[in-house]
Amino acid sequence: MPADRPSSVSATHSPTAGADTEPLALTGAGLAAVRAQFPALARMQNGRPYVYLDGPGGTQVPRRTIEAMASYLEHCNANHGGAFGTSEDSDATIAEAHAAAADFISAAMPHEIVFGQNMTTLTFAASRAIGRTLRAGDEIVVTRLDHDANVAPWLALEEERGVRVRWVEIRTDDCALDLTSLERALGPRSRLVAASLASNAVGTLNPIARIVEMAHSAGALTYVDAVHAAPHVAIDVATLDTDFLVCSPYKFFGPHLGLLYGRRELLERLTAYKVRPSSDAPPEKWETGTLPGEALAGLLATFEYLEELGSTARVAGGLSGPAGGVRGGATRRDRLRAAMAVIGATERRLARRTLTALGSVPGLELRGIVDPNRMAERVPTFAFTLAGHSPREVATQLGRRGIAAWDGDFYAYELIRTLGLAESGGLIRVGAVHYNTEEEIDRLVEALGEIAGTRIVGAGRD
Numbered sequence: 001m002p003a004d005r006p007s008s009v010s011a012t013h014s015p016t017a018g019a020d021t022e023p024l025a026l027t028g029a030g031l032a033a034v035r036a037q038f039p040a041l042a043r044m045q046n047g048r049p050y051v052y053l054d055g056p057g058g059t060q061v062p063r064r065t066i067e068a069m070a071s072y073l074e075h076c077n078a079n080h081g082g083a084f085g086t087s088e089d090s091d092a093t094i095a096e097a098h099a100a101a102a103d104f105i106s107a108a109m110p111h112e113i114v115f116g117q118n119m120t121t122l123t124f125a126a127s128r129a130i131g132r133t134l135r136a137g138d139e140i141v142v143t144r145l146d147h148d149a150n151v152a153p154w155l156a157l158e159e160e161r162g163v164r165v166r167w168v169e170i171r172t173d174d175c176a177l178d179l180t181s182l183e184r185a186l187g188p189r190s191r192l193v194a195a196s197l198a199s200n201a202v203g204t205l206n207p208i209a210r211i212v213e214m215a216h217s218a219g220a221l222t223y224v225d226a227v228h229a230a231p232h233v234a235i236d237v238a239t240l241d242t243d244f245l246v247c248s249p250y251k252f253f254g255p256h257l258g259l260l261y262g263r264r265e266l267l268e269r270l271t272a273y274k275v276r277p278s279s280d281a282p283p284e285k286w287e288t289g290t291l292p293g294e295a296l297a298g299l300l301a302t303f304e305y306l307e308e309l310g311s312t313a314r315v316a317g318g319l320s321g322p323a324g325g326v327r328g329g330a331t332r333r334d335r336l337r338a339a340m341a342v343i344g345a346t347e348r349r350l351a352r353r354t355l356t357a358l359g360s361v362p363g364l365e366l367r368g369i370v371d372p373n374r375m376a377e378r379v380p381t382f383a384f385t386l387a388g389h390s391p392r393e394v395a396t397q398l399g400r401r402g403i404a405a406w407d408g409d410f411y412a413y414e415l416i417r418t419l420g421l422a423e424s425g426g427l428i429r430v431g432a433v434h435y436n437t438e439e440e441i442d443r444l445v446e447a448l449g450e451i452a453g454t455r456i457v458g459a460g461r462d
């Protein structure tokens with residue numbers, strides 16, 4: 001697919017878009033045009049539109065992603081490296097997916113992008129390879145905020161290599177990382193720090209640049225879990241200077257896939273678990289077996305969707321300058337970055353609305369950052385308990401009303417235990433992405449009010 005073709009702009013900002021403090025936010029006709037691109041959003045339940053607040057577990061995909069997957073299977077469904085047309089076309093799609101993913105996270109080159117089944121599988125593979133370089137007594141630092149997929153693979157090295165695992169604690173009042181405990185955990189034997197950009201349970205955005213800096217000062221590598229951050233904020237591995245970063249396209253409007261970034265020199269130097277005939281060069285040496293070509297074709301289309309969203313920002317005249325600027329001759333990287341600026345603005349509005357609205361539900365106790373002045377430190381993922389009702393009961397009641405919300409520990413295993421919620425079913429989690437609406441937040445809060453036995457109408461409205 002041509003990455004730099006001019007976008008036909010189907011999503012526009014309404015003239016009044018974000019007349020408040022977020023001029024880039026999608027509202028009105030612009031938001032409706034975005035939503036129209038996601039076929040799943042047309043689902044109805046009990047005569048009302050279905051409300052997807054399960055984004056942290058997986059997002060919906062634009063129509064073009066579905067079509068690209070079908071088109072791959074129809075036109076170039078072949079294995080890698082053949083001397084014939086369909087294999088060449090398939091390989092071209094796969095190469096372009098690496099290039100687009102490199103642009104999405106600002107990697108230096110496509111060879112630094114490794115695709116796999118999902119983040120968990122990639123992290124087990126990477127941790128095994130890194131583990132081969134470690135000796136008994138070496139130390140790895142993990143956090144109590146992370147999804148277990150960025151903890152368990154490192155814990156396994158305790159048993160396998162005699163590595164010592166040290167912990168970064170959390171502050172229970174706002175579920176933010178306690179960086180003084182990171183300072184204490186770092187030392188002369190530190191070899192790697194595994195931390196996340198954003199918490200998939202409570203939405204905290206971690207000061208990851210600072211964490212990477214601290215790890216590097218101690219001589220440790222960094223392994224950043226950006227799975228929960230990727231649908232919400234622009235990821236820039238170059239500025240972040242991390243050694244590794246992982247995310248999952250199915251959490252940012254793409255198909256079920258995992259994506260690992262590794263610094264070229266590390267991907268080359270480390271010994272991967274691979275079959276002998278496959279290439280010794282990255283990314284092939286890390287991409288074991290046959291890649292899901294149709295999913296990579298779909299992911300390319302997801303990036304195109306985002307590019308178009310970024311171009312829309314230029315049409316709206318809202319973006320200029322290097323940070324989010326889309327100007328004439330802009331690159332795919334610029335457009336993807338601009339898309340994330342639009343997404344960020346849209347989500348901040350939704351986050352403020354959600355925070356106010358949830359605050360109106362009697363008996364609802366929100367965990368994480370609740371200060372409206374600290375919205376820049378979180379993404380719109382909110383987790384809470386409702387007095388007198390188990391999380392599963394609340395999620396079930398919401399589900400019956402056509403509202404998809406998760407309950408449990410979301411594999412944020414240590415966090416839920418640190419908060420003392422493991423025995424009581426964990427938390428209820430609602431997560432918005434840019435295609436969600438303020439009306440959906442009102443629906444959520446009205447439903448929670450009913451479950452709590454109170455009538456609440458439009459509590460979050462400005």
Ligand SMILES: Cc1ncc(COP(=O)(O)O)c(C=O)c1O
Pocket residue numbers: 056057117118119120121147149150196198199200225226227228247248257258
């Ligand atoms: C923050 C975070 N890390 C890791 C994972 C695991 O991702 P995957 O399903 O791609 O293995 C998830 C999935 O929910 C997540 O939210």
